[in-house]
Amino acid sequence: APKAVPHTTESLRPDDVTYVHENDDEVLADTEIDEFSEYFNCETPPKILITTNKKSSLETRKLLDELVNVIPGSEYVKRGKVDMKDLVKQSTEKGFTDIIVINEDMKKPNSVIMCHLPEGPTATFRLTSVRLKKQLKRHGNASSHRPEVILNNFRTRLGHTVGRMLGSLFHFDPEFRGRNVVTFHNQRDFIFFRRHRYVLKTAKKLGYKSWDRD
Numbered sequence: 001a002p003k004a005v006p007h008t009t010e011s012l013r014p015d016d017v018t019y020v021h022e023n024d025d026e027v028l029a030d031t032e033i034d035e036f037s038e039y040f041n042c043e044t045p046p047k048i049l050i051t052t053n054k055k056s057s058l059e060t061r062k063l064l065d066e067l068v069n070v071i072p073g074s075e076y077v078k079r080g081k082v083d084m085k086d087l088v089k090q091s092t093e094k095g096f097t098d099i100i101v102i103n104e105d106m107k108k109p110n111s112v113i114m115c116h117l118p119e120g121p122t123a124t125f126r127l128t129s130v131r132l133k134k135q136l137k138r139h140g141n142a143s144s145h146r147p148e149v150i151l152n153n154f155r156t157r158l159g160h161t162v163g164r165m166l167g168s169l170f171h172f173d174p175e176f177r178g179r180n181v182v183t184f185h186n187q188r189d190f191i192f193f194r195r196h197r198y199v200l201k202t203a204k205k206l207g208y209k210s211w212d213r214d
Contacts, residue, residue, distance in 0.1 A: 018156040035116055039168040048074035049096045057107035066132050071169055072146050092118045145178020146171045153186040
């Protein structure tokens with residue numbers, strides 16, 4: 001007999017009226033012309049600029065180093081005294097597709113601003129429970145291969161857009177031989193992020209090593 005699905009708070013939660021189905025005609029029509037359509041049509045590869053607030057602390061720079069490592073092909077640019085409006089203009093002129101800005105409070109990173117160029121959308125995410133690679137026991141070693149991306153539970157209209165925004169940060173042609181995976185799991189308006197690398201043990205079994213979790 002098939003294994004029963006365990007009853008959890010999330011599995012017993014009734015469907016939200018804002019949930020949309022993958023094959024919804026209106027959603028499919030929107031995705032053909034939205035801001036991320038060129039990426040998902042494999043026409044424009046991502047080019048990501050990552051920076052910080054104007055005076056970043058050591059803890060913020062540690063997170064910045066992790067993000068540059070997580071997103072292959074991303075580039076760190078020192079913010080200096082450039083304001084956000086000029087940063088967007090300069091980044092667009094240099095061919096960047098997205099900007100990620102790490103903000104901090106009390107010398108600790110507390111939020112991330114993501115801006116899709118040239119005209120948005122823009123989103124702000126609050127950071128909680130950040131764990132860097134060195135803080136994880138028995139963490140695996142990162143490689144430079146482009147990762148597979150898993151987007152889970154982005155089922156509302158807004159969630160669908162946010163999922164496409166996050167997915168478009170990574171190259172649309174993953175290098176499967178690297179066995180690198182990044183996962184974004186949405187649960188009750190919290191987005192859990194984890195990066196891991198799976199290990200092929202036998203033809204039927206596999207394991208994984210986690211080296212980053214935010």
